[in-house]
Amino acid sequence: MPSDGGHGGRRAPVVGIIGSGRSGSTLLEFLLAGHLADARSLGELETLVVRGPRDDEPCTCGLPASECPQWEDVIRRLAAHPLRQHWDTGVEDHRYRLRWGTALYARAVRRRVVGRLRADERGSWPSGYAPFYVPVLDVLAELSVRPAVLIDNSKTPMHFFALAAVGVSDLCVIHLIRRPEAVVWSWRQRKPLPESGSKNWFLELKSPLRSCREWLFDNLLAASLPKIYPNIPYVRISYEDLCRKPEEALARCVGVLSLNTGHMPERRTGYHSIGGNPARFTGFQSIEVDDAWRTNLRWPVRFMLLMIAVPVYRLLLRKRRTA
Numbered sequence: 001m002p003s004d005g006g007h008g009g010r011r012a013p014v015v016g017i018i019g020s021g022r023s024g025s026t027l028l029e030f031l032l033a034g035h036l037a038d039a040r041s042l043g044e045l046e047t048l049v050v051r052g053p054r055d056d057e058p059c060t061c062g063l064p065a066s067e068c069p070q071w072e073d074v075i076r077r078l079a080a081h082p083l084r085q086h087w088d089t090g091v092e093d094h095r096y097r098l099r100w101g102t103a104l105y106a107r108a109v110r111r112r113v114v115g116r117l118r119a120d121e122r123g124s125w126p127s128g129y130a131p132f133y134v135p136v137l138d139v140l141a142e143l144s145v146r147p148a149v150l151i152d153n154s155k156t157p158m159h160f161f162a163l164a165a166v167g168v169s170d171l172c173v174i175h176l177i178r179r180p181e182a183v184v185w186s187w188r189q190r191k192p193l194p195e196s197g198s199k200n201w202f203l204e205l206k207s208p209l210r211s212c213r214e215w216l217f218d219n220l221l222a223a224s225l226p227k228i229y230p231n232i233p234y235v236r237i238s239y240e241d242l243c244r245k246p247e248e249a250l251a252r253c254v255g256v257l258s259l260n261t262g263h264m265p266e267r268r269t270g271y272h273s274i275g276g277n278p279a280r281f282t283g284f285q286s287i288e289v290d291d292a293w294r295t296n297l298r299w300p301v302r303f304m305l306l307m308i309a310v311p312v313y314r315l316l317l318r319k320r321r322t323a
């Protein structure tokens with residue numbers, strides 16, 4: 001049921017997909033969109049907000065965002081929103097994000113550990129763009145046609161810390177985690193961006209060291225969310241389980257997060273998504289684990305990951321199983 005988030009409007013509950021990039025979140029979003037009752041998939045919310053109105057990127061249905069029947073109203077509203085310029089800065093300036101995110105995180109930890117905030121912190125946010133999230137969600141909720149749930153595939157842990165910090169009620173998260181070797185290998189692949197059209201853009205390539213560092217940062221931060229915000233329903237699943245037994249993995253998410261299901265996972269419904277992995281354009285005819293890294297990833301890189309990231313991967317999944 002839509003609920004009053006306390007920010008001037010009724011808003012549907014949000015199911016967030018949190019974790020590191022290239023972890024199979026597009027597949028999870030696609031399956032959830034078909035599986036949950038009256039779900040509306042937002043893709044990467046930040047991409048939708050910034051690039052949707054600015055670049056008019058195509059939706060998965062093939063139409064430009066401004067002509068897609070599901071998104072045209074939203075895009076028009078977002079383009080004219082008075083806070084638009086702030087979103088550009090807040091979402092695309094990485095140094096600004098990091099500075100603001102660190103302040104937000106430190107404050108959340110302090111509140112959790114000490115149990116209260118300093119007097120000067122009450123009622124205010126670390127200088128930054130947290131309040132801009134609220135009108136974004138309000139605009140989307142207002143234009144949604146009675147959605148039971150919104151799926152936000154932003155992944156970035158700081159994004160969900162921001163939603164939690166601004167008091168978005170009815171937020172729950174699925175932490176999707178994939179083997180670090182597979183993620184590092186994926187970031188070495190040159191993937192075209194279909195939405196760039198004749199510009200022929202490609203997804204950015206990342207060095208093994210950088211993608212390993214980001215994998216650790218994102219997953220450890222995501223794993224700390226339920227410790228800092230214990231009231232936010234949280235479930236952790238692995239990409240490998242999702243591919244091998246999608247029904248089981250979805251049932252686990254639905255059960256832990258108390259979501260309502262609609263269709264069977266395989267049944268495809270109208271899927272309109274802006275922003276995210278190019279895989280969203282082709283759909284997922286068959287679901288299988290992509291483990292090309294096993295034959296392609298160089299041994300020195302594997303060794304580095306075995307020493308640094310693989311133990312964390314195992315620990316996070318072991319903790320999940322014993323939880």
Ligand SMILES: [Zn+2]
Binds near residue numbers: 059069070071272273
């Ligand atoms: Zn569309």
